Amino acid sequence: MRTATSLPxxxxxxxxxxxxxxxxxxxxxxxxxxxxxxGPAKQAIVDFVQATTVQGSAxxxxxxxxxxxxxxxxxxxxxxxxxxxxxxxxxRVPLIVKAKPELANVEPFKTVLSGNREAMAKLTMxxxxxxxxxxxxxxxxxxxxxxxxxxxxxxxxxxxxxLYTDLVYQPMLEVMQYLRANGYKTYIVTGGGQDFVRVYAxxxxxxxxxxxxxxxxxxTYGYAxxxxxxxxxxxxxxxxxxxxxxxxxxxxMIGRRPYAAFGNSSGDRQMLEYTGAGxxxxxxMLVLHDDAKRxxxxxxxxxxxxxxxxxxxxxxxxxAGKKGWTVISMKNDWKKIFAFEP
Amino acid sequence: MRTATSLPxxxxxxxxxxxxxxxxxxxxxxxxxxxxxxGPAKQAIVDFVQATTVQGSAxxxxxxxxxxxxxxxxxxxxxxxxxxxxxxxxxRVPLIVKAKPELANVEPFKTVLSGNREAMAKLTMxxxxxxxxxxxxxxxxxxxxxxxxxxxxxxxxxxxxxLYTDLVYQPMLEVMQYLRANGYKTYIVTGGGQDFVRVYAxxxxxxxxxxxxxxxxxxTYGYAxxxxxxxxxxxxxxxxxxxxxxxxxxxxMIGRRPYAAFGNSSGDRQMLEYTGAGxxxxxxMLVLHDDAKRxxxxxxxxxxxxxxxxxxxxxxxxxAGKKGWTVISMKNDWKKIFAFEP
Numbered sequence: 001m002r003t004a005t006s007l008p009x010x011x012x013x014x015x016x017x018x019x020x021x022x023x024x025x026x027x028x029x030x031x032x033x034x035x036x037x038x039g040p041a042k043q044a045i046v047d048f049v050q051a052t053t054v055q056g057s058a059x060x061x062x063x064x065x066x067x068x069x070x071x072x073x074x075x076x077x078x079x080x081x082x083x084x085x086x087x088x089x090x091x092r093v094p095l096i097v098k099a100k101p102e103l104a105n106v107e108p109f110k111t112v113l114s115g116n117r118e119a120m121a122k123l124t125m126x127x128x129x130x131x132x133x134x135x136x137x138x139x140x141x142x143x144x145x146x147x148x149x150x151x152x153x154x155x156x157x158x159x160x161x162x163l164y165t166d167l168v169y170q171p172m173l174e175v176m177q178y179l180r181a182n183g184y185k186t187y188i189v190t191g192g193g194q195d196f197v198r199v200y201a202x203x204x205x206x207x208x209x210x211x212x213x214x215x216x217x218x219x220t221y222g223y224a225x226x227x228x229x230x231x232x233x234x235x236x237x238x239x240x241x242x243x244x245x246x247x248x249x250x251x252x253m254i255g256r257r258p259y260a261a262f263g264n265s266s267g268d269r270q271m272l273e274y275t276g277a278g279x280x281x282x283x284x285m286l287v288l289h290d291d292a293k294r295x296x297x298x299x300x301x302x303x304x305x306x307x308x309x310x311x312x313x314x315x316x317x318x319x320a321g322k323k324g325w326t327v328i329s330m331k332n333d334w335k336k337i338f339a340f341e342p
Numbered sequence: 343m344r345t346a347t348s349l350p351x352x353x354x355x356x357x358x359x360x361x362x363x364x365x366x367x368x369x370x371x372x373x374x375x376x377x378x379x380x381g382p383a384k385q386a387i388v389d390f391v392q393a394t395t396v397q398g399s400a401x402x403x404x405x406x407x408x409x410x411x412x413x414x415x416x417x418x419x420x421x422x423x424x425x426x427x428x429x430x431x432x433x434r435v436p437l438i439v440k441a442k443p444e445l446a447n448v449e450p451f452k453t454v455l456s457g458n459r460e461a462m463a464k465l466t467m468x469x470x471x472x473x474x475x476x477x478x479x480x481x482x483x484x485x486x487x488x489x490x491x492x493x494x495x496x497x498x499x500x501x502x503x504x505l506y507t508d509l510v511y512q513p514m515l516e517v518m519q520y521l522r523a524n525g526y527k528t529y530i531v532t533g534g535g536q537d538f539v540r541v542y543a544x545x546x547x548x549x550x551x552x553x554x555x556x557x558x559x560x561x562t563y564g565y566a567x568x569x570x571x572x573x574x575x576x577x578x579x580x581x582x583x584x585x586x587x588x589x590x591x592x593x594x595m596i597g598r599r600p601y602a603a604f605g606n607s608s609g610d611r612q613m614l615e616y617t618g619a620g621x622x623x624x625x626x627m628l629v630l631h632d633d634a635k636r637x638x639x640x641x642x643x644x645x646x647x648x649x650x651x652x653x654x655x656x657x658x659x660x661x662a663g664k665k666g667w668t669v670i671s672m673k674n675d676w677k678k679i680f681a682f683e684p
Contacts, residue, residue: 064550141593210527229616247571248561252561
């Protein structure tokens, strides 16, 4: 009887240790995607994870090769009516002009200072580049990090009156967590500034700085007056991580082809093509913003309005159909868009 | 008595589970650096790991921030009398000329084809750049990977008649493993080509492609005749990952300051300065090649011969002394240099 009574005690203790040790895989057995409605999009994600991670599957992928790439603006958080980073840059213009008053009467700074939204909406790509160069460079990487940190923890989106980081899509956070729980390394692959996104990516997405691929500017190593080494951000673009730049950036920063890629616009087309050109099971998904009530509706695919930025043209929808990419309907596939929804 | 007899049984079972779960830290209790002689260099490594990874230590570093950077040529493998990658490029010149016969009478290709080692030794940096551009670009990243893979698994060093990858330093492999077993992410940070080193880094160092930082060339995304997406290597240098380029490359690719950095030459000075400028415990080490018998001896620090490439000048030795960097004497600190030694 000694043995009989001692084993259950021991068994319970062992079970507890085992449960603690195995808590991550255990999680995968409940619904890993609770904010998703049942449907082809959710199913595509679950099927992909099973095909690539269950031992013995014909399409099993060794853990070291499990890479998933997520575009950011419009894919993991709200990008309308303006990218958060562009808002950041515009809001910094008065500070830049304070330091260099001679810019006050020079375009495009003059227009930005006027606060005339109609005139600002007409700024060209070239104007915007001048503003980005003036507001994102000429300071050390540490100063830049501190400034973005301050802004991102206080600035609010005008529609929801919430921090931009509160406007991340809960369903995409669940996909990231689900992939990571199954041995995937998750990367942000954004047209936005690499250093900008790195400031909050770990806290918001659980993605460390070294897994943020974005538009990259050069830095210059030098020394402060104290002799302390510093890196200064230069107005020199090394790689524009958008469109064809996305697979180029992925090769540069990761050196492996992703198995899964998530986007929402023409800027993501090449990344999805590149991902899909690999062998075995691959998952390519595009978020379609077709929910004007809970978020925004824009295309112009499927007759949705053309909002000019972050567009999802009909040609992209056609390519998706032809290549077996899955289009995620925010309206139909997402039970909940934001974590703060009741 | 039931309790008294049952607990030890249970205790043993729990101890077994605990030992399995905690096997990595348990490893640290045997000698993690068996190829190192006892001395200040070995002690500096062990002290650093303990200070930064033992819970409750005043200098504890959260696991996510544990980054260690290793130069390659002369730090993790033999780089004399010529960098392996330079040998690769020179050996590829006849193939390039076969494809483009007009190069046969153009310098520096003419000199390389002559096989005249004395003339080749006089090639300038500019000549070398022409050779690198011709031999490392103009092909897809997949073709390049296949070619390097073929070369690195067959080409042999003329002194040892062994594969270059057999000439890695066993003590440094042990440091990498020891750091990884204690939660560090290990990176190669090399002046060599990023794509070149990525081909074998995982197999040789246990370092995946995404943790190789090297000199970076641009690629261009396009399509093969079949429509398949391809990335072609361009003769466009994005970053020369040497000297000041090393901290710049670390910021670009990792976005965090390393806690430990290992080098062996002037090319690593800025990386060590940058690493050492961080707070808390930091480990900066320089390999001094002072073992002409088992490997090579060169400085010119400490009166060692000046071999012109990969030099360790007296000024670097002085800076190391002033800043508390540890100089590793191959002769005195390394019990064994290569794994193949008896």
